[in-house]
Amino acid sequence: MTLAPNAQLPDRDHSPDPAPGTPPRCARTTPPWWFMAPALLLFAFVVLIPSGRGLYYAFTDWDGLDPDFSFIGLDNFAEMTRDTDAVQAIWHTLLIAVSITVVQNAVGLLLALGVNSAIKSRNLLRVLLFAPAVVTPIVTAYLWRNLLGPDGAVNSLFGAVGLDGWRQDWLGSPDLALWTIVGVIVWQYAGYSMVIFLAGLQSVPQEVHEAASLDGAGPVRRFWSVTRPLLAPAFTVNLMLSIIGGLKLFDQVYALTGGGPGHATDTISTLIYKDAFTLGEFGYSIALAVVLTIIVAVASTGQYALLARSERAAS
Amino acid sequence: MKTRMFTALVATTTAAALLAACSGGTKSASEGGGGSKTLTLASVDQGSVEDVVKAFEKANPGVKVRYTTSGADQYQQQIRTQLASGTAPDVMSVWPGNGNPAATHVLAKPGYLRDLSDQPWAAKMPPAIKSVAQYEGKTYNAIFGQNGIGAVYNDEAMKKAGLTPPDTWTKLLAFCRDAKAKGTPAFALGNQDNWVTQLVLYAMVATTVYGPDRDFDQKLQAGQATFAKSEWATALDKYLTMEKTGCFQKNPLGTNYEASQQLAATGKTLGIIQGNWVIALLKGKNPQASFTLKAVPATDTPSQTLIPAAAGAGYGVNAKAKNPELALKFVNFVMSPQGMPLFTKKQGSLPSLPDTGFKVDPSLTELSTFITSNRTVPFMDQLWPNAKVQQTMLSGLQEIFSGQSTPQGVLKDMDNDYKAGS
Helix, strand or coil, X not given: CCCCCCCXXXXXXXXXXXXXXXXXXXXXXXXXXXXXXXXXXXXXHHHHHHHHHHHHHCCECCCCCCCCCCECCCHHXXXXXXXXXXXXXHHHHHHHHHHHHHXXXXXXXXXXXXXXXXXXXXXXXXXXXXXXXXXXHHHHHHHHHHHCCCCCHHHHHHHHCCCHHHCCCCCCCCCCHHHHHHHHHHHHHHHHHHHHHHHHHHCCCHHHHHHHHHCCCCHHHHHHXXXXXXXXXXXXXXXXXXXXXHHCCCHHHHHHCCCCCCCCCCCHHHHHHHHHHHCCCHHHHHHHHHHHHHHHHHHHHHHHHHHHHHHHHHC | CHHHHHXXXXXXXXXXXXXXXXXXXXXXXXXXXXXXXXXXXEECXXXXXXHXXXXXXXXXXCCEEEEEECCHHHHHHHHHHXXXXXXXXXXXXXXXXXXXXXEHHHHHCCCCECCCCCCCCHHHCCHHHHHHHEECCEECCECXXXXXXXXXXXXXXXHHHCCCCCCCHHHHHHHHHHHHHCCCXXXXXXXXXXXXXXXXXXXXXXXXXXXXXXXXXXXXXXXXXXXXXXXXXHHHHHHHHHHHHCCECCCHHHCCHHHHHHHHHCCCCCEEEEECCHHXXXXXXCCCCCEEEECCCCCCCHHHCCEEEEECCEEEEECCCCCHHHHHHXXXXXXXCCHHHHHHHHHCCEECCCCCCCCCCHHHHHHHHHHHCCCEECCHHHHCCCHHHHHXXXXXXXXXXXXXXXXXXXXXXXXXXXXCCC
């Protein structure tokens, strides 16, 4: 679910090629607005109306069953500030989102630069590195849950090569568990970021690099002054996808630790699930969901505005 | 054109799916009660109720049972709507005690369930079962099966280690030390799955809390007792003493339920403290091995030891049943020596009533003896007023094990949630 390829991409021109002048436009007629009606109706029924109704429940004490519930104003939101589990979960969510965004994209970029060079069997490497991204998150999470057990493959491997000090209780230690989750997600999606960067890299014209080399620019300088600005659109897409994915993270956390030990890895999403379906506090959990929506909206639009500006500056 | 066709297709499919989801499960109820020979039934015992229905129809020629089965979550949401709108079936699954939307207290309080106290089996129910089948002194729930928590030993591993199951607290700790010294920890503990964390604690609480005071729950309800200032603190302390003594394998918080079964099944630990349901799973992992369930001692007097044993979901009769005679007949069949073993055998549980002629699996002899001699107490959470108390306990136990919280802190949090009521 996380970082799904079907997430909405910003609707703008990704061509890194700064075309001089406007390309000739295809002549097209504007279709009548009511052509949208069927899709809009479906969207309204499936998304808009349920979301709107859901929003109302955030201000009630509904238990998910009883038709007799009362409007309690902002009580649920006030409760959130007193609920240490919720405050902790919001903090964990931000921590996970930021670290995934930074690490996943850094690793993805390095991998992209690596497989973009003339190394041997690079096509095979590209496939292998991208492979984890096509596996269902819940499957990889269960896989890692077993690999990371106290007697799992990871610890056994460290033991076998004499690195006994590296053996850890990866998912059972409250200090480590959150970072283990980040590690698993980076493992799964770094290849995904890599593919987007790779697409960007391959559209960087070779002539520009050659010209820069002739001017005496070394590899680092060439990356910084030529590749990086031309990769700006790829950065925008990647950062946006990973920050949204990181903020709404649920399945991997739930499968790997269930939010535990205790509440050490609870994110807003796992807390929403627990409050609603285990405790029957639907009103409160919907209020949490509203907060999550606001955080995602603010973070993604803010980030988009920022990156769009730097993209313009780069081009 | 193609896109619009596709949109239309998606729209119709979605609508159809939504309609199907809304109507699912209520079908039998709205159609039910046709003739005097038709009984309507809603059950959560998927996989076992089918056999019981077949046997019931065979024993009562001409009778037709219209039944639906569904998962617990879906069922709990459905049944209340049906009861409120008068479309509920004659007989329905009802959970013991309190704490979920289709539990005995919750449904009996507004008068949805028929009083079954006058049925022949009601008086024969052992007290531990009766306490969760009743509401205000009247029996509403025909509970047919029960499960217990104990130490499940791997017989081969025990033989190899040359150790025998301990029956006192002191011997238990010595057993743990000996087992550890031989390189095979005594018990596997899969505390990564938070529901597992409670089992050892329940085993301790049964003896330390309910041994001296069988009325602890009434005192808790009346506000005369608390978790923090009761023997619960002692029980929790014993749990941690076991951990410190090395009764469990290393890193229980990183070990999940599945991995803990693997340890006990293959003899990497001498056993596991779990519910009796784990035996079938252990045998699945190691078909050659044999396992024995024993009570977990918490004091030095073996006769004081109690086992936590919980009733499973049973059946209640709709107070407004369209066919009350047949409904009673069915419930009595479930509680009879013919019906009960059909359920318990398929579910791997023990019958709730004595003398059903059920041949107990040899690995469960001790549990069965404890049940017949009234040395069991219900799972502690079955009489708590809301689901939060248990959730607080479960995550609290993980926090204690990882040094994020203290026993007193967790027990106080449980008290606060308990006081918040239903």
